[in-house]
Amino acid sequence: MVDGPSRARGQLNTPKTGLLRLMITATLFAVAASFWFLQIYGAGRPQAAPLDASPRAFSAARAEQVLARLLGPEIPHPVSSDENANVRARIVKELSALRVPAFVLRSFACHEVLSYGVLTCATVNDIIAVVRPGQGRAIALLAHYDSVPAGPGAADDESGVATVIETVRALQARGLGSRHPILAVLTDGEEAGLLGAAAFLHEPALRTRVGAVVNVEARGNQGPSLLFQTSPGDGPLIDLYANKVPDYATSSVYAEIYRFLPNDTDLTLFIRDGVPSFNFAFAGNIADYHTALDRRANLDPVSLQQQGNNMLGVASGLEQADFGRLRGGDAIFLDILGRALPRLPAIWALPLSLLAVALLLAASLLAGREPISW
Numbered sequence: 001m002v003d004g005p006s007r008a009r010g011q012l013n014t015p016k017t018g019l020l021r022l023m024i025t026a027t028l029f030a031v032a033a034s035f036w037f038l039q040i041y042g043a044g045r046p047q048a049a050p051l052d053a054s055p056r057a058f059s060a061a062r063a064e065q066v067l068a069r070l071l072g073p074e075i076p077h078p079v080s081s082d083e084n085a086n087v088r089a090r091i092v093k094e095l096s097a098l099r100v101p102a103f104v105l106r107s108f109a110c111h112e113v114l115s116y117g118v119l120t121c122a123t124v125n126d127i128i129a130v131v132r133p134g135q136g137r138a139i140a141l142l143a144h145y146d147s148v149p150a151g152p153g154a155a156d157d158e159s160g161v162a163t164v165i166e167t168v169r170a171l172q173a174r175g176l177g178s179r180h181p182i183l184a185v186l187t188d189g190e191e192a193g194l195l196g197a198a199a200f201l202h203e204p205a206l207r208t209r210v211g212a213v214v215n216v217e218a219r220g221n222q223g224p225s226l227l228f229q230t231s232p233g234d235g236p237l238i239d240l241y242a243n244k245v246p247d248y249a250t251s252s253v254y255a256e257i258y259r260f261l262p263n264d265t266d267l268t269l270f271i272r273d274g275v276p277s278f279n280f281a282f283a284g285n286i287a288d289y290h291t292a293l294d295r296r297a298n299l300d301p302v303s304l305q306q307q308g309n310n311m312l313g314v315a316s317g318l319e320q321a322d323f324g325r326l327r328g329g330d331a332i333f334l335d336i337l338g339r340a341l342p343r344l345p346a347i348w349a350l351p352l353s354l355l356a357v358a359l360l361l362a363a364s365l366l367a368g369r370e371p372i373s374w
């Protein structure tokens with residue numbers, strides 16, 4: 001019977017030691033629970049900036065106004081639909097109000113979903129805007145403007161398009177002192193299988209123009225804007241993020257989890273092409289994702305603000321970055337309450353894991369000397 005050893009050593013289990021053990025267990029539980037609570041609800045999050053915030057800053061209120069104009073009647077606008085063309089026209093209008101010249105890349109693209117043996121094809125219309133002209137490789141600000149047929153895609157990913165447009169406005173207000181050209185790339189047909197991104201990268205003149213990418217996405221309409229994916233050799237990218245973004249929400253563990261999810265974003269294709277890349281998304285309230293409830297009214301302005309702070313922060317870091325130095329060693333990292341971002345070369349992952357296992361084994365061996373209590 002399992003309680004044999006406990007009976008043999010029963011004389012140790014006095015009411016006093018039992019009470020002490022209960023208090024230690026309760027304290028450890030309280031510490032773990034409050035750390036979890038703080039990490040979820042108390043981590044550094046921005047305030048949603050109002051309409052009259054500094055023009056050099058990203059404002060969720062301004063981005064929300066852009067979003068309202070882009071979505072208009074909030075109708076689903078999947079690739080090839082009439083409303084898709086209407087949204088595209090509204091995006092081009094917003095860009096021209098910022099005096100940013102844009103052109104539409106119209107092409108036929110296909111994507112094979114290997115697991116189902118299905119080939120999806122469509123004519124896609126990507127919007128490519130030259131925010132800052134110039135020679136050499138460009139910073140690309142990336143989002144997709146098509147939605148799924150089921151919902152109007154206010155968060156996924158029209159909020160991303162509004163984030164790009166408000167970021168462009170803020171970069172202009174800061175004087176566009178970039179070493180590199182800047183492009184806004186607003187793709188079509190992402191929901192049908194990354195068709196717009198495939199079409200963009202199929203054009204050699206466009207593919208070779210991109211030196212770094214910042215993508216903004218959504219898998220829900222609330223929660224922190226997470227840096228959940230970066231390109232390989234991400235040590236310098238994480239340093240740039242740590243230096244330029246006000247509230248951290250990231251961990252190298254997210255990329256590992258994302259690898260096992262059935263989701264994909266346009267950034268997959270840019271990473272496959274070896275472009276240094278940042279991928280941001282918020283993923284709270286997943287119940288509304290890809291449904292008719294993905295509406296403006298359900299989008300959390302704080303999530304929009306953090307998404308914008310991330311894109312603007314990282315983009316302004318890239319403006320002065322040497323693209324040749326953006327690839328280094330892989331890093332492991334974890335934000336602590338959004339305020340600190342300890343990071344180590346990935347080579348430490350295995351020794352640290354072994355140390356954790358050894359500590360757990362030691363703890364269980366020590367605990368084994370005492371009777372097992374609840």
Ligand SMILES: [Zn+2]
Pocket residue numbers: 144156157190217218
């Ligand atoms: Zn999306």
